[in-house]
Amino acid sequence: MRTRALIRMAIILSLAAPATEALAANADDFQAALAKAEAANKQAGAIKNQWTTTAGTLKAAQAAAAAGKFDDAVKLANDAEALANASIAQAKEQETAWTQAVVR
Amino acid sequence: MLRKIFIAIAIVVGAAQPLLADNAVDPKADFKAFRDYFTKRFPKVPLDDFVNGPYSMDADLRKQWKAIDEFPPYEFAVEKGKEMFATPFKNGKTYDDCFQNKGIGIRQNYPYFDAKSGQVITLDLALNQCREANGEKPFDYTKDEMAALTAYMAFTSRGKRFDIKISNDPRALAAYKIGGEYFYTRRGQLNFSCASCHVQSPGNHIRTEVLAPALGIVAALPIYRSEWGGMGTTSRRFTSCNSQVRGVPLKPEDEAYRNVEYFLSYMSNGLPISGPGARP
Numbered sequence: 001m002r003t004r005a006l007i008r009m010a011i012i013l014s015l016a017a018p019a020t021e022a023l024a025a026n027a028d029d030f031q032a033a034l035a036k037a038e039a040a041n042k043q044a045g046a047i048k049n050q051w052t053t054t055a056g057t058l059k060a061a062q063a064a065a066a067a068g069k070f071d072d073a074v075k076l077a078n079d080a081e082a083l084a085n086a087s088i089a090q091a092k093e094q095e096t097a098w099t100q101a102v103v104r
Numbered sequence: 105m106l107r108k109i110f111i112a113i114a115i116v117v118g119a120a121q122p123l124l125a126d127n128a129v130d131p132k133a134d135f136k137a138f139r140d141y142f143t144k145r146f147p148k149v150p151l152d153d154f155v156n157g158p159y160s161m162d163a164d165l166r167k168q169w170k171a172i173d174e175f176p177p178y179e180f181a182v183e184k185g186k187e188m189f190a191t192p193f194k195n196g197k198t199y200d201d202c203f204q205n206k207g208i209g210i211r212q213n214y215p216y217f218d219a220k221s222g223q224v225i226t227l228d229l230a231l232n233q234c235r236e237a238n239g240e241k242p243f244d245y246t247k248d249e250m251a252a253l254t255a256y257m258a259f260t261s262r263g264k265r266f267d268i269k270i271s272n273d274p275r276a277l278a279a280y281k282i283g284g285e286y287f288y289t290r291r292g293q294l295n296f297s298c299a300s301c302h303v304q305s306p307g308n309h310i311r312t313e314v315l316a317p318a319l320g321i322v323a324a325l326p327i328y329r330s331e332w333g334g335m336g337t338t339s340r341r342f343t344s345c346n347s348q349v350r351g352v353p354l355k356p357e358d359e360a361y362r363n364v365e366y367f368l369s370y371m372s373n374g375l376p377i378s379g380p381g382a383r384p
Contacts, residue, residue: 048360050352051293083293090290098289101299102124103134103141 025070033077034061040084049091054083124284129277131270131370134284138371142319146307155323155378157316161307165314169382177328178255178380181335185256188249193238199253202234211254211261212377215366216269217276224279224362227254228337232357245356246343251326251335258326258379266323266377268370283367286360287318292351298364313384322368324381331384338365 037058044050061076124134142154149160159166189199189207200206204213214227225233231253232242243250270280290297298318301310306317326337336344339356342364346353354360 045352048354049291052347052350052352053293055352087293090295094289094291098285098297099124101288101297101303102284103137103299103303 025074027065027070030061030065030070030073030077033074033081034058034065037061037077037081037084040081040088044084044087044091047088047091049087051083051087054080054087057083124281124288129281131277131280135371135373138319141303142306142317146317152376154317154320155372155375157321157324157381157383158307158314161317162314165384172382177330177382178326178335181252181255181326181328181380182259184249185252185254185259188253189256193235193240195238197238199231199234202230202237207257208260209264211258211379212264212266213268215362215369217271217273217279217366219271219273219275222275223359224283224366226338226357226362226365227257228339229357229362245337246340247332247334247336251337251340254326254337255335255380258377261377262379263376265374266369266372268366268373270366270370279363280367280370282360283363283365286364287367292346292349294349296349298345318368318371320372320375320378322365323372323375324378324383326379327381327383329383335380 037054041050041054041058044054057076057080061073061080064070064076065073143149143151146154146161153160156166156169159169192198204210211227214230215224217223218225228245228250231250232245235242243253270276287298290300301315302318302321306315308315322338325341326335327341328335332340337356339361342361343353343356
């Protein structure tokens with residue numbers, strides 16, 4: 001009985017451990033997320049449609065990373081990438097959508 | 105019957121004037137549509153009064169403005185500009201030498217399309233070009249000395265009517281069209297275009313400010329803004345508008361901004377220069 005209980009506990013713990021390890025981000029994860037965000041923001045810059053909030057979020061991501069808070073830093077970098085992508089989508093949509101606003 | 109319907113449709117479509125939104129550029133048609141839009145929306149506002157921006161939209165604000173105008177806050181800038189105009193560069197020449205009529209009473213002719221360089225030249229750009237041609241460093245475009253010079257030049261041109269020309273040069277037409285496109289394009293995280301405020305919402309409030317109509321909006325520049333606690337140029341206004349909608353501004357006097365100014369100034373043709381102005 002005791003042996004079965006111990007085996008059961010060992011199986012549960014071995015299944016839980018990998019999931020716990022996957023939650024904690026590290027410096028490499030942050031660098032990867034930052035690179036993606038910066039690339040997207042650079043693309044937005046090439047079409048002259050960057051948002052100020054993208055730059056602000058990138059800065060906040062870097063500050064969190066500098067403080068060793070990599071989970072926060074990765075989340076903020078991902079947010080910055082989303083903002084940059086949204087600004088690119090805005091510019092692409094507006095290429096034709098602007099005509100709807102013209103006074104006729 | 106069907107044939108008659110098709111003919112009727114063809115006649116209507118054929119008679120429609122090309123507008124900014126279409127591939128063919130017709131500034132005259134755009135001008136008429138723009139003018140009609142504002143005069144029909146605000147039938148009680150005398151045409152010339154549109155150059156007074158929010159004061160043409162709000163009676164209480166107008167009273168405050170009239171009180172402020174007894175001791176105009178831009179006076180110091182005009183005096184400084186006059187002094188700078190009279191002060192020779194290190195090479196002995198002055199601003200007089202760069203402009204028609206010695207720079208007096210010419211504000212209403214700017215911006216213009218320069219065929220030689222293939223770009224729109226604003227008054228501010230022309231002033232810095234004058235400085236550099238005479239061995240001087242250019243000024244910051246947004247405030248201080250540039251605001252003082254343009255305040256003085258606007259002051260000497262008060263009452264003169266905008267006379268912006270768009271020739272048949274395809275590059276001039278393209279600059280005008282690009283300027284209009286910028287004006288109507290949404291940008292920034294707040295997804296506003298210039299038109300969102302100044303065409304769709306003039307006279308309405310945005311936070312505590314009353315929005316000015318786009319018609320005549322450039323006539324009062326440069327302006328003393330109470331919010332800034334000082335003078336600001338067209339560049340200062342354009343860049344701060346971009347930031348306010350959470351869009352990263354372009355560099356002052358970027359080609360896009362000069363094209364917007366070209367578009368807006370043409371739309372204000374016939375309206376009087378009212379600058380320098382005072383705004384909340």
